[in-house]
Amino acid sequence: MKILVCMKQVPQKDAPLKLNESSAWIREDVSYEVNEPDAYALEEALRQKEKHSGEVVVITAGPARSRQVLREALAKGADRAIHLEDPGFVGLDAVNTARAFAAAIKDEKFDLIFTGLQSDDYGYAQTGVILAELLGWPHATIIMQIEKSDSGIRVKRELEAGYFQFVDMPLPAVLTIQSGINKLRYATLIGIKQAKNKPQRKVPLAEVQPALGSNMQKIERLYIPQKTKNTEFLEGSPGEVAKKLAEKLRNEVRVL
Amino acid sequence: MPDTILVVVEQREGKLNRVSWETLTAGQAIAAETGWTLEAAVVGGSVATLASEVATKKVAKVHAVESPRLEPYTPDAFVAALKQFLSSKKAKLVLMPHTYQVRDFVPKLATAMDRTVISDCIGYKKEGDKLVFTRQMFQGKLAADVSFACDVPWFVTFQSGAFRGDKVEAAAAVAPVETVKVEIAENVVRNKPHEVFKEAKQAVDLTQAEIIVSVGRGIKEQKNIELAKQLAEALGGELAASRPICDSGWLPMDRQIGSSGQTVAPKLYLALGISGAIQHIVGMKGARTIIAINKDAEAPIFEIADYAVVGNLFDIVPPLIEEVKKAKVGS
Ligand SMILES: Cc1cc2nc3c(=O)[nH]c(=O)nc-3n(C[C@@H](O)[C@H](O)[C@H](O)COP(=O)(O)OP(=O)(O)OC[C@H]3O[C@@H](n4cnc5c(N)ncnc54)[C@H](O)[C@@H]3O)c2cc1C
Ligand SMILES: Cc1cc2nc3c(=O)[nH]c(=O)nc-3n(C[C@H](O)[C@H](O)[C@H](O)COP(=O)(O)OP(=O)(O)OC[C@H]3O[C@@H](n4cnc5c(N)ncnc54)[C@H](O)[C@@H]3O)c2cc1C
Numbered sequence: 001m002k003i004l005v006c007m008k009q010v011p012q013k014d015a016p017l018k019l020n021e022s023s024a025w026i027r028e029d030v031s032y033e034v035n036e037p038d039a040y041a042l043e044e045a046l047r048q049k050e051k052h053s054g055e056v057v058v059i060t061a062g063p064a065r066s067r068q069v070l071r072e073a074l075a076k077g078a079d080r081a082i083h084l085e086d087p088g089f090v091g092l093d094a095v096n097t098a099r100a101f102a103a104a105i106k107d108e109k110f111d112l113i114f115t116g117l118q119s120d121d122y123g124y125a126q127t128g129v130i131l132a133e134l135l136g137w138p139h140a141t142i143i144m145q146i147e148k149s150d151s152g153i154r155v156k157r158e159l160e161a162g163y164f165q166f167v168d169m170p171l172p173a174v175l176t177i178q179s180g181i182n183k184l185r186y187a188t189l190i191g192i193k194q195a196k197n198k199p200q201r202k203v204p205l206a207e208v209q210p211a212l213g214s215n216m217q218k219i220e221r222l223y224i225p226q227k228t229k230n231t232e233f234l235e236g237s238p239g240e241v242a243k244k245l246a247e248k249l250r251n252e253v254r255v256l
Numbered sequence: 257m258p259d260t261i262l263v264v265v266e267q268r269e270g271k272l273n274r275v276s277w278e279t280l281t282a283g284q285a286i287a288a289e290t291g292w293t294l295e296a297a298v299v300g301g302s303v304a305t306l307a308s309e310v311a312t313k314k315v316a317k318v319h320a321v322e323s324p325r326l327e328p329y330t331p332d333a334f335v336a337a338l339k340q341f342l343s344s345k346k347a348k349l350v351l352m353p354h355t356y357q358v359r360d361f362v363p364k365l366a367t368a369m370d371r372t373v374i375s376d377c378i379g380y381k382k383e384g385d386k387l388v389f390t391r392q393m394f395q396g397k398l399a400a401d402v403s404f405a406c407d408v409p410w411f412v413t414f415q416s417g418a419f420r421g422d423k424v425e426a427a428a429a430v431a432p433v434e435t436v437k438v439e440i441a442e443n444v445v446r447n448k449p450h451e452v453f454k455e456a457k458q459a460v461d462l463t464q465a466e467i468i469v470s471v472g473r474g475i476k477e478q479k480n481i482e483l484a485k486q487l488a489e490a491l492g493g494e495l496a497a498s499r500p501i502c503d504s505g506w507l508p509m510d511r512q513i514g515s516s517g518q519t520v521a522p523k524l525y526l527a528l529g530i531s532g533a534i535q536h537i538v539g540m541k542g543a544r545t546i547i548a549i550n551k552d553a554e555a556p557i558f559e560i561a562d563y564a565v566v567g568n569l570f571d572i573v574p575p576l577i578e579e580v581k582k583a584k585v586g587s
Contacts, residue, residue: 013531014552017397026398094363095372121394124375126363129331133367138446139331141360158516159452160356162509168448180503216372216406220388225399225559233564238571245547245572246579248563253524253545255467255491256583 001054001148003045004105006115006127007038007073009066013120024219034069037116041177043184044146045114046077052148054111055079061089061100067200074195075187081198086205093215098130103211104203110172112153117142117176125176132174139174140167144181259292259348262409263315264338266355267298267306268329275353277421280313282380282414283351284425289382292348295319299337301327307433314425318433319345325440331361332445337438338365345436347409349387354413366411373411374402378418395533396556416515416538458510458518460494466523467493470513470540471501474529474550474569478506483573484528490580496520498530514539528569532557549573 011017015030045056058073060066061084070081084100092100113135115128132139144164145156152170158178159165187195234244250256263283265276280296287294297319298307307320321341325333338361342350352358354376366373377389381401388401389412404410462468469488475481481495488495495511502512513520515535521542528549530536533556540546541560548561549569558564565572 011394013395016554017394019398026394093372095367098367123391123393123395125359126373126375129360129363130367133364139364140447142356158356160515161519162458162517163452163454165452166450168450170446180499214405216404217374218403218405220401220403222393222398222400225392225396227559229560229562231558231561231564233566235566238567239575241565241567241572242575242579245563245565245576246583248547249491249524249580250583253547255524256580 001048001052001111002109003048003054003056004108004110004113005038005042005045005056005058005073005078006101006113006131007042007058007060007069008035008116008119009033009060009062009069010035010119010121019222023221023223025222032065032068034072035116035119035121037118037177037179038069039184040179040181041114041116042073042076042078043182044177045112046185047182048112048146048148049077057082057108057110059101059104060084061092061097063087063090070200071195072187074198074200075191076185077191079198081200082203083200084203084205084208088205091215092212093217094124094126095130095216096212098127098134099211099213100208101131102134103208112172113137113174115174115176117178128174128176135172135174137172137174138169139176140169141176142178143175144178146175259290259408260346261287261290261292261294261349261351262342262345262347263294263296263351265296265298265306265310266353266357267300267303268357270300270306272298272306272309273353273355274421275355275416276310277313277424278416278419279351279353279414280310280315281419281421281424284314285419286349286351286380286382286387290387295345295347297321297338297341297345299326299334304433304435307435308430311431311433312427313431314427315431317431320433320435321438322435323438323440325442325445328449329357330445330447330449331364332447333440334361335365335368336440336444339368340438341436342369342409350409350411352411352413354415358413362411362413369409371409371411372404372406373413374404375413376415377402377412378415380412392534395531396559397554415534417541455509459508460510462494462496462511462513462518462520465494465496465520467491467526468496468513468520468522468524468540468543469493469526469528470496470498470530471507471528472498472530472536473500475501475506476529478504480570481506483570483577487526487528487573487577487580490577490584491524491526493522493524493526498533498536527557527561528573530557531555532559 525543
């Protein structure tokens, strides 16, 4: 099976965020990491390849810094990488991001495309489904298991509140992967060494520009959300805080 | 003619999903502010009964969009049906709840119509002639106001809990229901879904617990779960966790709180090292008192906490266990 994995670089979970000059995005001087479900998507692709042989290709769209995501993926076992490299790519909405991917892979023949179910930064939860529609492929979302079948694949969709559902579908298809579908592996030293020699293709913005349209939505402003609840912050040394908490538990919450 | 707001309610196996009422409340509020007409649609195999249930609310009309191919749900059939329906029913704004089902088909629908969805919104604002929609970003640390820069219909999905479902206004007179039969060719539907099921029966029922101590990734290592367990035991409560803890197998799945786990409403919910992502919060915001201990002063969990401690849980929990034990002995 030939599998493409879309992997996005996002600000680290506990990075302190500051608004940029235009207040339409955050300042870029934060640390970044791989979007969490995308790491699971890669792991799943590697496992499918180990079972059924084939090829795992990783793709990201973003500025030079996002190459780190590809490097890590290659070190873990991906075979090659495609980098849509330009600071302009992050300013695209989900539709244009998907259009850029579709244009960049038009000469390839994948059986499966995996994306994360949503990004930890913008969190649109749309890019994979949009990509499927652009390619004319079927899709399934929030996937927790993938088995090859005679006619294609059988996937397990997560539904709300602990419910699941199996779905049979033909290939090629796009799947959006949920965190926790498998256990992640670490890159090995050999993997890290080998990564350096694996093929990486750079796709400049100009190459996919003809496929893009104008963004259909606009971020008017970004801000720190207003607090709606009256939160009482308890301060002091750990011992003092523990005493204050116990006092609240006894007199206010009445559970002691 | 005034513009139309269309709310597509969600039904599964003949029952309305309760978040549908929240989206209707949102639709009613926007209609009141803009003067636009509010209509609703129910999509499925045979939904006349559900449509008449919706028609008791304050809406101008309810459309029952039907085809035998809409049962069971598939994204292909839903997109085909709604695309057909929306080609005759000209709506300016199409609202849906941000459920697993909607997020499965609405990006495809919008793309097929060369439109876009502003997804997972928590509110809206009318600024002059412009409508902007508010959504959380960076896992709730920031919010953004987003507007449309394209032709109508504009698709918007609202997060569960963003509006009050119990505030949906009833109709003075029951609204007319119109049945819309859509044609969906057999080869349109590519996915074959099986029955919906629940994984092995749950061993613990946290919904009945009065006191819950819940751990998140701030607990760092599996062996540290013991610390939280001691606190839970001292308080006479149950241990629960955020999803990543259960994904890692540190605690069983049936102790997970949130949209894909259990929904609880205890007297006390004590969150240790949990950031407060919306998918977690929907499962515990009904708690009477929420106490959060987190080392990040900007963690979104503090937005909903009654008592908050900014600090290292490993410093605070051990003396807290001692204080609780002392108080128990004393009482
Ligand atoms: C008007 C507007 C302005 C924006 N400006 C900025 C900006 O200045 N800076 C900025 O950083 N972001 C900006 N964004 C965010 C934008 O880049 C989104 O990330 C993009 O629209 C994709 O949506 P999402 O991240 O919510 O993806 P989702 O749909 O939530 O992502 C789902 C999955 O799609 C895949 N995926 C999505 N994007 C990528 C990618 N770039 N590379 C690889 N895989 C990907 C991943 O597998 C991911 O798990 C802007 C968005 C809009 C709408
Ligand atoms: C479709 C979908 C369904 C989901 N369903 C669920 C669900 O049912 N339940 C659920 O919980 N999540 C669910 N999630 C995941 C959710 O989005 C979050 O990723 C998750 O809740 C984060 O868990 P966390 O708070 O433990 O971890 P993180 O977000 O990593 O937060 C860890 C926190 O610990 C703090 N911390 C670190 N060290 C310390 C210390 N020493 N002392 C004190 N604090 C410390 C950090 O400041 C941080 O705030 C779902 C996601 C999706 C997309």
